[in-house]
Structures are given as C-alpha cells and as structure tokens.
Amino acid sequence: MRFLYFVFVLFSFFSCSRSPKQFDFSLPVSSLPGSRDPVQMVDEASAIYSGFAMRGLYKTDVTGRIVPHIASAKLTARGFVFQTALCPVFFTDGSPVAPTDVLYSLRRLQQSGRQSWILDGVQSIRSAGDQIEFVTNGTISPESLMARLTLPAAAIYDQQSHSAGEFIFSAPFREIRRSSDGIVLEHRSGKTVQLALHASPASAYFAMRRGIVTVYIPKGAFRRMPVDSRYTFQGHTGETVLYAAIVSGNHACLSQREFRMGLQHVYPTDELFANTFQNSYVMAEFPVPASYKGSIKVSKGSLPVASRALPACRETIDLFTTTDRDRQAIARVLQDKLARENIPARIRILDFQALKKSNAAGLPGIYFLKWVSDYPHPENFLVPLFHSRQAGGGGNRSHFRSTRMDALLEEYARTGNVSLFVPMQRILQEETPWLFTAHEMQSVYRLREFPVQIPVLPNGWGEAVDSLWR
Secondary structure (H helix, E strand, O other): OHHHHHHHHHHHHHHOOOOOOOOOEEEEEOOOOOOOOHHHOOOHHHHHHHHHHOOOOEEEOOOOOEEEOOEOOOOEEEOOEEEEEEOOOEOOOOOEOOHHHHHHHHHHHHOOOOOHHHHOOEEEEEEEOOEEEEEEOOOOOHHHHHHHOOOHHHOOEOHHHHHOOOOOEOOOEEEEEEEOOEEEEEEOOOOEEEEEEOOOHHHHHHHHHOOOOOEEOOOHHHHHOOOOOOEEEEEEEOOOEEEEEEEOOOOOOOOOHHHHHHHHHHOOHHHHHHHHOOOOEEEOOOOOOOOOOOOOOOOHHHOOOOOOOOOOOOOOEEEEEOOOHHHHHHHHHHHHHHHHOOOOEEEEEOOHHHHHHHHHOOOOEEEEEEEOOOOOOHHHHOHHHHOHHHEOOOOEOOOOOOHHHHHHHHHHHHHOOHHHHHHHHHHHHHHOOEEEEEEEOEEEEEEOOOOOOOOOOHHHHHHHHHHHHO
C-alpha cells in the first residue's frame, strides 16, 4: 500500500502540471490501433476504434446482440448459400455503399492470410442486384458467420478510394486527428470523441482522479483504489475467460482422471474469487458466458459424482503462470493447497511467449491462462478451446482430445443447436481438462452527467455514444 501511495503522489505531481484537453467524450484505452487497414486490426483497441469509425454488414449492439449494420437483415440460408441485402447507406465522403464495395472488402479479407479464418467455410462471395451471397461448404451456421462479420477486419470500405491508397468507411464518426495522446473522432453532430491513450492502469486511474476521462474501468491493483465522487458506478463489462489448463502428458498424477477431478473438488474457487479478487470474476460451470444468448445452465444433478478425496501423488506438479498478478495469486493458492495434501508443486513464472512455447511442446503441468474471444458467438468459447485439431498452439491449451467432443463441436458449428451444450458440459466434467472456469467482470464508472449505456463488448462503445448524441 505504501508503494501505491508513492505512485499516487508522484502521478499527482506530474499530472497536475498538464493542461487537460477537453473533448465531448473521452474514453481511455490501453493501446491504439497501429493501422486503419481492417485486415491489420486484431486487438481490443481495434475493436473499440472500429465501433466508432467503421461499419460492417453486422455489428454487436450495446447488449451484445448481433444485429444488421450495413446489411438490411440477418443472413438467411438456402441450402449452403447464405443471403442478405444491403441498406441504403453512405460512406463518410457521401458516396453510396455498393455491392461491389462489399465484395471487394470481403474478398480482400479472404486473401489476407492472417485474418482469412474469419471466412473459413465460405467458398465464394457474390452479388445479385443488391443481394450479397455467401456460398459455404456446409461447416458453418448463418449465426456463426454473422458473428465473425462483426469483427473490425470485416469492415466495408470504398473500393475506388482504397485503390488510391486511402480507407473511407461508412460510420457516424470519422477520424480527424491522431497523436501520441490518442485518436480524435468527430461525430456527425459536430461533437468529438477522444480515444485517450493510458497505457497502464495507473495512468487511467489518475486521469479519472482529474476528471478528464468520461468513463473509467479500474484494473489490476487499482480495483482497490477509491473512485472520484464525480463518477458513478454504471455496471460490469468483459467476457474474458480465466482458466487453468491441465496438460497431462506422461505425468503420473495429472494423467489420472480421478486425480484431476479431485483437484477440481478441493480447490477453494468460491472463496478465492469472492475474497482475493473482490468478485472481479464470476465462477461458471461452462466456458460460454451467461450473457450470450442461447447459453444453457447445466444442473448439478446431471453431472458425474466423484470422490472429494485427492489421491496421493509424489511427482512434482509444475504450475505455469505469467507475470500477471491475479494468475500468480491463484497459483500460490493452489500450491499451498497441494502442500497441505503432501503433494509437491512448484510455480514457474514465464513471460507469455515462453509459457506458450512450453505449452505447445506439451510439457506436463497446470497452465494459468486467459481467453478473450475472437468473435461474439458461443462457438468461439468452445471449438478453439476443446477441439482436437486446435491442440496446443491452436487454443486447446490442455491438449484435450475426445472424438465425442469433436463430433458435438462440429455439429454445433453447423447447426447452432445450443442443446448440445449439455453433453459437452458432461464430457468436460468427466474428463476435467480445465481445473476451473471464471468469467472476468470489469466494473465501469462514468461521469455523472453522461448517461451513456455501457456496452457488453468493446466494439459497442461507438453505438453507445452515437445513441447519446443522436
């Protein structure tokens, strides 16, 4: 706490000497998108920026629902062909958005390499009048494709302007200035938004104390620091999954299903997440967040019953974590719990790249990890994390392999049938590839005079502010 007090005084000294820049709305971000090229946009900063300055066929609204944006309706399926029409919308230079612009933007995405996975399962894209058609191979559902088309990389831009080296989008905001302090966007009403760069939780905290940001999301140790009285608690946001992947390998204990299930039973998850992390995480029975439409709760009565006794183990268990304080704290709790059971465990703190390398190599142990979904669909919390073809570097960090699970995941990807969550959940409980699941919840505060609705997902901020000024 002395350290935090010192940081507080130090930041106050320097920050008070600066003249705060005034904007109609200032949203703190930890990084800025390095490019305006959609196919280069892959991080949360890009998602926030795209919500203001770009439009795709579909978007996520402030509640997290997938709704039409440039498209006039949801995708409809005629066999393997998914179809929609365009709304009469315009680019920021006043020219109309045409089907040729949509085809150009999405075909370029399909050929981009790094982000072409967004259109996996789409064989070709074509137009018929004002209709856009996606010819698929039968491995994806319309709902899944619409979710992927909400991503920044799927934004639609003017073909003619891009041929001249410029990106012109269709959106209620346009970028007017970019500097080391952030990005300034102008709304069609003439009001301005600043995406204010605050690279650390400390920087965002002291910006809030000075009242120069409209919204504040406390992170890290600053979750425990007081919030200025000019701000009011608005709600929670965030869909990050926190989990511990068990890589069994040839480990004498971790390779035993009974031992893995015993770990799940003895680990004090409720106490840890309620007390140590002050309810910043919500424990869950399933990786799919409850806020996603179609999530199904599995009753505990349907789950397998296992002994709560932890089998004896003499082989040391490695606990792999990054420098993230939350995950280190969880690793220490587990190490202490295992010590009480006379089970040797050692904590190995690695940078993220080294941790990924160890995991991809299949080194046995328990890996404390986070998963931020690539697109807002339950499928993205399941297929990358548990399908055999994703084992290791693909996202399946526990190297979990199950032909039953693969078949269920593939059926869900085709049909979107959420009742399949029940047998999936049973398999995960029986095999225990993860030690626990928790969804991160970030508290959001806003200046009292700004009644903005807090979006569930980062790319909903643009709509939230646009609704405020419409």
